[in-house]
């Protein structure tokens with residue numbers, strides 16, 4: 339038993355060090371989403387904590403952080419989501435759980451995601467849960483100890499069989515120029531080629547059998563080129579901004595073909611992929627765009643094409659979900675993360691419908707439909723809504739044109755027809 343534990347422990351330690359020297363890493367704890375994360379590094383010299391850090395480390399209670407390791411990115415993504423769920427349903431109200439990550443400043447793909455736990459309860463519940471997590475997953479747990487003004491981190495073990503290692507003191511660090519959640523976006527949240535999204539579904543086809551069916555549908559699409567076709571116009575916007583109303587009206591008035599992304603053929607799989615972590619869920623939506631692109635290619639040979647949501651939605655929702663906290667944390671406006679994928683068919687015009695938050699809520703209520711979880715979150719989470727809209731506006735090549743969708747449906751249609759006439763000569 340003892341041997342088994344030790345070998346697992348050694349394995350975890352190795353896994354941790356594979357992620358880079360601990361000393362070159364910065365840790366970020368999302369202590370309060372309305373402010374910057376708390377950043378700290380580790381040092382062998384004791385360092386006094388700043389006021390902000392004392393709020394987290396100076397309080398009573400047991401402190402832990404945990405990070406997930408796996409060579410398989412799909413397993414890692416699922417384990418992270420599972421742990422998040424487990425911590426949220428099992429820990430008591432006296433426990434705070436914050437998203438936490440460790441990263442190397444400005445180095446892409448250096449982020450290791452995890453959690454920071456502050457347990458002020460008198461029970462050993464958090465330790466029991468950490469113990470089970472350590473046994474069943476590639477989870478690395480650290481605990482934090484205090485002495486006077488200082489706080490240090492050590493590898494946590496549920497049983498005292500580990501020799502005391504050198505103390506790593508928590509050392510306040512400056513804010514990173516790029517918020518850590520922006521470092522891993524490429525090919526984890528947003529995909530810039532079909533091949534990269536395709537690989538994700540291939541990697542999880544054993545655990546999610548539906549992936550094979552989705553890949554088959556992607557394979558069935560023929561290559562299309564769109565030279566000399568009719569114009570393709572994409573309508574974007576948050577839920578209930580009037581996309582369905584406008585796209586139906588445009589279909590009638592322009593004698594156009596109406597398509598959407600994700601396409602109808604993916605509808606049976608959508609719920610399944612919506613319950614998966616971002617890596618898998620976003621790869622699914624990315625592939626949906628490529629299927630829709632093939633349909634656009636065919637249909638635009640015959641008539642103008644109107645598309646209800648396309649890559650702007652895929653990228654904007656993915657970026658806004660991946661980036662924690664405030665709008666200022668989004669990738670900078672000139673970031674390559676907002677660039678349209680080179681292998682995805684480009685539309686001639688992208689229109690972004692915008693309405694005030696109050697009008698949007700009124701329309702959502704009038705419609706009286708169940709909202710998707712994400713939309714319910716939007717309603718609750720003003721920060722998230724602002725980030726989606728800002729990300730929409732930053733996407734380039736093609737950028738979107740903003741349309742005020744608060745007037746009557748007839749007036750919105752008139753405005754949009756005018757834009758289409760000017761920009762697409764229809």
Ligand SMILES: Nc1ncnc2c1ncn2[C@@H]1O[C@H](COP(=O)(O)OP(=O)(O)O)[C@@H](O)[C@H]1O
Nearest residue numbers: 577578579580581582583701705745746747750
């Ligand atoms: N210009 C408008 N003015 C007032 N209400 C509108 C307008 N456009 C749409 N609506 C109403 O708002 C709700 C959401 O519109 P919908 O077209 O379904 O949005 P989306 O497809 O973007 O979710 C519907 O009840 C619709 O009738």
Ligand SMILES: Nc1ccn([C@H]2C[C@H](O)[C@@H](COP(=O)(O)OP(=O)(O)O)O2)c(=O)n1
Nearest residue numbers: 577599600623647648649651652655710712
């Ligand atoms: N082309 C698309 C379309 C939707 N998505 C994702 C983005 C969000 O997570 C949801 C929003 O979809 P929702 O069901 O609210 O959309 P509708 O307004 O019902 O069309 O789907 C996407 O990633 N790519």
